[in-house]
Amino acid sequence: AQSVTQLDSHVSVSEGTPVLLRCNYSSSYSPSLFWYVQHPNKGLQLLLKYTSAATLVKGINGFEAEFKKSETSFHLTKPSAHMSDAAEYFCVVILEYGNKLVFGAGTILRVKS
Amino acid sequence: DAGVIQSPRHEVTEMGQEVTLRCKPISGHNSLFWYRQTMMRGLELLIYFNNNVPIDDSGMPEDRFSAKMPNASFSTLKIQPSEPRDSAVYFCASTTGRETQYFGPGTRLLVL
Numbered sequence: 001a002q003s004v005t006q007l008d009s010h011v012s013v014s015e016g017t018p019v020l021l022r023c024n025y026s027s028s029y030s031p032s033l034f035w036y037v038q039h040p041n042k043g044l045q046l047l048l049k050y051t052s053a054a055t056l057v058k059g060i061n062g063f064e065a066e067f068k069k070s071e072t073s074f075h076l077t078k079p080s081a082h083m084s085d086a087a088e089y090f091c092v093v094i095l096e097y098g099n100k101l102v103f104g105a106g107t108i109l110r111v112k113s
Numbered sequence: 114d115a116g117v118i119q120s121p122r123h124e125v126t127e128m129g130q131e132v133t134l135r136c137k138p139i140s141g142h143n144s145l146f147w148y149r150q151t152m153m154r155g156l157e158l159l160i161y162f163n164n165n166v167p168i169d170d171s172g173m174p175e176d177r178f179s180a181k182m183p184n185a186s187f188s189t190l191k192i193q194p195s196e197p198r199d200s201a202v203y204f205c206a207s208t209t210g211r212e213t214q215y216f217g218p219g220t221r222l223l224v225l
């Protein structure tokens with residue numbers, strides 16, 4: 001069965017420093033993977049998605065993620081954190097059949113000034 | 114496009130009352146999903162529809178919950194009777210095929 005594991009429940013960085021949010025996936029096939037962001041009291045917004053094209057995926061707000069099959073990882077990165085990046089981030093995989101999503105537990109990103 | 118529209122945005126009700134949450138998916142999307150989000154359980158898929166037909170309702174907690182999609186532009190999630198443990202944020206999302214799911218702003222439900 002497909003699943004995702006977000007390795008950190010909380011990440012804290014200083015403004016201007018790099019962001020790394022880790023996600024490992026489990027899948028018997030080449031998966032489609034997503035990162036969503038949820039700001040406080042808001043809905044979920046798509047950051048980026050991987051669908052077996054380029055392994056380095058660029059998303060909105062300067063975020064990107066690299067699909068590494070050998071490591072079964074899809075980590076989210078950003079070179080320089082901004083205060084507005086403080087939010088909860090979800091790594092998501094779509095099931096092999098149908099269009100049901102499986103969400104990771106989420107990582108709360110805190111950005112310190 | 115206005116995106117996925119949910120109403121009401123906030124609902125406060127008393128235990129035992131009926132609650133109806135509404136969702137209008139993005140025009141042209143043929144799949145609609147209802148999720149519940151709580152601190153304890155995170156995001157849970159309750160039910161989803163393809164072409165107005167319920168495909169998977171295994172996430173619906175119990176018989177007090179029901180969902181309908183009478184047409185391609187409208188869905189409801191009903192809780193009757195409501196209980197305090199139903200307090201959560203309920204999200205609706207829509208998509209077409211295996212593309213990106215677009216989420217609504219959510220309905221924040223508080224059952225006293």
